[in-house]
Amino acid sequence: xxxxxxxxxxxxxxxxxxxxxxxxxxxxxxxxxxxxxxxxxxxxxxxxxxxxxxxxxxxxxxxxxxxxxxxxxxxxxxxxxxxxxxxxxxxxxxxxxxxxxxxxxxxxxxxxxxxxxxxxxxxxxxxxxxxxxx
Numbered sequence: 001x002x003x004x005x006x007x008x009x010x011x012x013x014x015x016x017x018x019x020x021x022x023x024x025x026x027x028x029x030x031x032x033x034x035x036x037x038x039x040x041x042x043x044x045x046x047x048x049x050x051x052x053x054x055x056x057x058x059x060x061x062x063x064x065x066x067x068x069x070x071x072x073x074x075x076x077x078x079x080x081x082x083x084x085x086x087x088x089x090x091x092x093x094x095x096x097x098x099x100x101x102x103x104x105x106x107x108x109x110x111x112x113x114x115x116x117x118x119x120x121x122x123x124x125x126x127x128x129x130x131x132x133x134x
Contacts, residue, residue, distance in 0.1 A: 001065035002085040004030055004072045005101065009090070012097020013104065019074055020095040022048060023120035029128065031055065033087070034070045041072040078105055083133070086110050089118075090127040109133055 007013055008020055031039060031052045040061035041049060049055040055072075058064055062081055065071045070087075083105060101107060110131035118126040 001062075001081060001083055002068070002070045002087060003078065003081075003083045003105065004070055004087045004089070005104070006074075006089045006091065007101055008095040008097055009093060010095075010097055011101040012095055012099065013101060014074070014099040015096045016098065020097065021091055021093075021122065023122045023126060025118055025120040026089045026126060027052065029089075029118060030070070030072060030087075037069055038065075039070040039072065040065050042075060045072055045074050073104065085133065086131040088127075088129045088131070090129060091123055092125045092127060093123065107131065 005013055006026065012020060014020065027048050031054065038056055039054065040056045040058060042061050043057055043059055046057045061071055062076045062078060067082065067084065086105060086107065111134050112129055113132050114130040116128050118128060120126045
């Protein structure tokens with residue numbers, strides 16, 4: 001699977017069991033990146049993808065993802081999942097966090113091979129980074 005996450009400057013992903021931020025440009029970019037390949041997300045994120053009926057919403061999205069498919073991660077356990085790529089959308093801001101990227105996946109197993117900047121609705125600068133498994 002190709003795991004997609006949104007992170008703050010400190011690599012935080014959540015605070016008090018809630019997402020830190022959101023931006024429509026990021027969700028549009030995710031769906032464009034996935035193209036014809038399935039993009040899965042949990043029910044917690046369903047409202048973010050209301051404009052994108054091609055996104056598969058499921059409670060078991062992490063277990064349902066097949067090789068090459070995209071998963072937008074906000075909650076869950078990826079232990080034992082075959083993650084071939086990690087895509088980070090970096091908010092480039094500091095937000096309070098109590099869950100961090102390192103709590104979810106060991107990034108020492110990946111190396112960055114692509115980076116681009118997006119201008120979001122709520123954030124002037126959002127950086128998309130793509131990491132491949134080493």
